Amino acid sequence: xxxxxxxxxxxxxxxxxxxxxxxxxxxxxxxxxxxxxxxxxxxxxxxxxxxxxxxxxxxxxxxxxxxxxxxxxxxxxxxxxxxxxxxxxxxxxxxxxxxxxxxxxxxxxxxxxxxxxxxxxxxxxxxxxxxxxxxxxxxxxxxxxxxxxxxxxxxxxxxxxxxxxxxxxxxxxxxxxxxxxxxxxxxxxxxxxxxxxxxxxxxxxxxxxxxxxxxxxxxxxxxxxxxxxxxxxxxxxxxxxxxxxxxxxxxxxxxxxxxxxxxxxxxxxxxxxxxxxxxxxxxxxxxxxxxxxxxxxxxxxxxxxxxxxxxxxxxxxxxxxxxxxxxxxxxxxxxxxxxxxxxxxxxxxxxxxxxxxxxxxxxxxxxxxxxxxxxxxxxxxxxxxxxxxxxxxxxxxxxxxxxxxxxxxxxxxxxxxxxxxxxxxxxxxxxxxxxxxxxxxxxxxxxxxxxxxxxxxxxxxxxxxxxxxxxxxxxxxxxxxxxxxxxxxxxxxxxxxxxxxxxxxxxxxxxxxxxxxxxxxxxxxxxxxxxxxxxxxxxxxxxxxxxxxxxxxxxxxxxxxxxxxxxxxxxxxxxxx
Numbered sequence: 001x002x003x004x005x006x007x008x009x010x011x012x013x014x015x016x017x018x019x020x021x022x023x024x025x026x027x028x029x030x031x032x033x034x035x036x037x038x039x040x041x042x043x044x045x046x047x048x049x050x051x052x053x054x055x056x057x058x059x060x061x062x063x064x065x066x067x068x069x070x071x072x073x074x075x076x077x078x079x080x081x082x083x084x085x086x087x088x089x090x091x092x093x094x095x096x097x098x099x100x101x102x103x104x105x106x107x108x109x110x111x112x113x114x115x116x117x118x119x120x121x122x123x124x125x126x127x128x129x130x131x132x133x134x135x136x137x138x139x140x141x142x143x144x145x146x147x148x149x150x151x152x153x154x155x156x157x158x159x160x161x162x163x164x165x166x167x168x169x170x171x172x173x174x175x176x177x178x179x180x181x182x183x184x185x186x187x188x189x190x191x192x193x194x195x196x197x198x199x200x201x202x203x204x205x206x207x208x209x210x211x212x213x214x215x216x217x218x219x220x221x222x223x224x225x226x227x228x229x230x231x232x233x234x235x236x237x238x239x240x241x242x243x244x245x246x247x248x249x250x251x252x253x254x255x256x257x258x259x260x261x262x263x264x265x266x267x268x269x270x271x272x273x274x275x276x277x278x279x280x281x282x283x284x285x286x287x288x289x290x291x292x293x294x295x296x297x298x299x300x301x302x303x304x305x306x307x308x309x310x311x312x313x314x315x316x317x318x319x320x321x322x323x324x325x326x327x328x329x330x331x332x333x334x335x336x337x338x339x340x341x342x343x344x345x346x347x348x349x350x351x352x353x354x355x356x357x358x359x360x361x362x363x364x365x366x367x368x369x370x371x372x373x374x375x376x377x378x379x380x381x382x383x384x385x386x387x388x389x390x391x392x393x394x395x396x397x398x399x400x401x402x403x404x405x406x407x408x409x410x411x412x413x414x415x416x417x418x419x420x421x422x423x424x425x426x427x428x429x430x431x432x433x434x435x436x437x438x439x440x441x442x443x444x445x446x447x448x449x450x451x452x453x454x455x456x457x458x459x460x461x462x463x464x465x466x467x468x469x470x471x472x473x474x475x476x477x478x479x480x481x482x483x484x485x486x487x488x489x490x491x492x493x494x495x496x497x498x499x500x501x502x503x504x505x506x507x508x509x510x511x512x513x514x515x516x517x518x519x520x521x522x523x524x525x526x527x528x529x530x531x532x533x534x535x536x537x538x539x540x541x542x543x544x545x546x547x548x549x550x551x552x553x554x555x556x557x558x559x560x561x562x563x564x565x566x567x568x569x570x571x572x573x574x575x576x577x
Contacts (some may be wrong), residue, residue, distance in 0.1 A: 003167065006513060007510075007511065007512040009512055010352060012049050012050070012052045014034070014133045015035045016034055016035045016526060016530075017035075020033075021539070025462075026459060026462075027457075027460075027462045028153060028156075028455060028457065029460035031154065031155075031454075031455070031458050034050070035529050036467075043148055043151025044160045045381070048235075054473050054475050055451075058164075058454065062141065062164050062400065062450070063164075065189060065190050066137075066139045066186075066395070070137055070182065070183065071137060072139045072166055072446065073137065075138050076142055077113070077116050077355075078113075078119070078282070079112055079142065079143060081108060082109065083109030085122060089117070089424045091118070097113060098549075099111045099146075099446035100159075108126070112145035114497040115144060117417070117443075119420045121425045121427050121443070122425050124136060124138075124427050124441070125427035128427070128441070129429060129430050130432075132364075134169055134170055135171070135184065136172045137166065137169075137472050137515060138171040139167070141163070141164045142163070143160055143564050146413060149157060152416065153453055155451045155458075156409065157330050158348060162449075162450040163447055163449055163450060163451070164447065164448040165446065165449075166444075166446040167443065167446075168183070168441050168445075169319070169427070169441045169442070170441065170443075171442070172442060175442070176416060176442035178443060180186070183414055183446050184214060185305050186198065187412060188200065188471075191216065191446070193410070194453075194457075194471055196457070198216050198218055199216070199217045199236050199408065199410075200216055201215050201216075201237050202214060202237040202238065202242075202414065203240065204238065204240045207245065210416050210418050210420055211398075211416070214413070214414050214417070215410050215416060216410065216413070217409060218408060219407070219408045219409075220407065222315075222407070223410075224350045225238060225409070226389075226407060226543055228242035228244075230397060230398060230402070230403055230404075231402055232395065233397050233398040234395040235403075238516075239297060239405070240297040245394035247281050248279060248280045248392050249278060249331060250278055250335070252276045255378040256275055257273075257275075257276050258272065258274075258288070259271075259272040260272070261299065261307065261308060261313050261314035262306075262307055262310050263305045264305050264306075265305070266319070266320040267328050268307060268317075268328070268330070269313060269317040269328070269329070269330045270313070270330075270331050271346075272294055272299055272386055273338060273339050273346075274294065274335040274337075274386050276288070277289070278337060287390070289387060293388050294386060295387060298384070298385065299333060302331070303333075303374050324423075328369070331371050332372045332373070332388075334384070334385045335386040336383035336386075340374075343372050346372050347371075362406070370424070371509070383466075389405050391404050391405045391406075409452070409459075410479075411446055411448065411449055411452055412446075412449065414446045419440040419442065419443070422441040428439065428440050428441065429442045430471060465525075465529065466528045466530065469531045470568060471506075471577040472507075472508050474510070476530060477509055477529050477577075479512050479514055480498075480512070480514065481514045481520065481524060481527060482515070482520070482522045483520040483538060483539035483540070483543075484512070486538045490538060491513055491524070492513070494566070495561060497567065498511050501571055506575075507574070509570070509573065512532075520537070524537070532572055533554065534570065534574075535546055535550075536566075537549040537550075541560050546560075546562075547562060548561055550569055555576055555577070
């Protein structure tokens with residue numbers, strides 16, 4: 001048997017850069033400086049060898065769980081999908097602004113797929129015809145494309161990204177929900193294997209369809225989402241669907257503020273009225289609210305086409321009204337803490353509270369339709385809470401718990417789709433014992449953002465010196481660095497000693513020898529920048545007493561050891577990382 005070739009960094013291309021003069025870097029900047037990737041176009045990146053190693057290991061980890069734990073078969077669907085197929089599902093228009101669309105020479109419309117629900121459903125519809133053909137689990141790990149209006153944060157929100165998507169097909173709702181629970185369990189195992197503190201949060205299904213979904217969030221100040229969790233029970237939810245027990249009241253009926261928004265067509269002005277201050281019922285400190293505390297998700301449940309990115313809505317609405325020819329509307333949305341008399345003061349022939357400043361009253365006497373909304377659109381029994389959930393609010397799921405609100409980054413999402421796509425695209429099976437009838441298949445789709453995890457881990461675990469990788473996805477889990485005067489054969493022997501540990505004691509063991517013709521300090525700085533979890537140094541201690549220095553920056557380990565102690569120490573560090 002031919003032994004595996006010695007892994008040497010001199011054979012790997014990863015062009016590093018000097019530290020910027022400002023000294024301030026985020027994780028994405030470190031990925032670029034450490035030679036993991038390079039930007040190509042806005043929101044599009046080239047993956048270099050070290051970045052590719054991380055991506056490959058992550059893909060293999062996820063694929064192993066899909067195949068071994070869920071018995072899923074791997075496919076690879078084309079990145080090109082047809083616009084007509086997306087038209088059948090109803091998503092062509094709903095997601096039009098995010099799609100890369102094009103036509104061929106025959107003027108047939110295509111698009112670069114941001115996801116593959118339509119294509120996989122059409123494929124399965126051609127082959128699976130009876131309940132005996134189900135259940136079916138198909139997954140892929142492929143590039144996806146989304147025309148982001150403003151790509152940002154590197155791999156976290158790009159126009160091209162790698163994603164694992166699993167699609168499941170079952171013959172009944174009961175078996176589909178059982179599949180959903182099984183996939184959720186496997187997702188937890190995937191993130192646990194990488195030792196990432198991911199929260200599984202109840203979420204909205206959005207344009208995907210279905211009525212059951214969960215997001216998998218990594219808490220970080222850089223996150224774009226807010227996740228709400230209880231300190232006493234297992235309640236976890238995305239802010240969009242989270243609830244809390246109202247435990248405060250207004251200090252005075254006259255202390256209120258208004259936040260103004262506008263719809264995308266600029267014809268509907270939205271006034272969100274909320275209390276300036278509230279007093280907790282338990283007698284705690286007064287709470288002061290500003291426009292930053294508005295629960296935009298709750299507002300959007302009433303005004304779905306709200307353009308939340310507009311900072312000054314009044315002039316835009318006034319201009320639309322002045323143009324004439326289009327009816328303009330004003331919707332007052334009132335927080336449940338404000339009394340009913342407040343809502344009544346906003347309407348009528350002589351409202352006591354003006355809905356807009358007099359200097360911006362629409363010209364030409366354009367009639368304005370004014371309405372007031374002060375009840376929850378989806379649940380009439382639930383108060384209309386327009387204030388974001390705050391840390392310390394009471395949990396709606398248990399009697400003793402309090403909620404924690406924190407920013408988080410979405411890494412994965414699970415959806416129970418039901419018959420959302422199978423009905424639209426004809427994915428049906430014959431009814432057992434009555435083959436004259438057919439029923440649509442029950443579907444689920446489950447995504448994990450491969451590119452996102454790389455970017456998120458870089459942001460979460462980096463420090464001043466560089467990146468930090470979990471051993472499960474590190475480009476190399478252990479690097480051996482030689483100083484001046486050290487015989488390379490000694491380093492090779494250390495390399496072989498470590499490799500004898502085996503995958504039982506160190507599952508993700510992946511050793512590399514840094515044999516580049518650079519100084520020892522330069523190599524150590526480079527190893528820190530690249531984020532190799534374990535660094536083994538053959539330096540002065542080796543020359544003087546044949547002792548190695550073992551470093552693990554993330555765990556704060558730095559110690560001199562005998563070569564005979566090395567296997568045990570490496571195995572322990574691997575287990576902790």
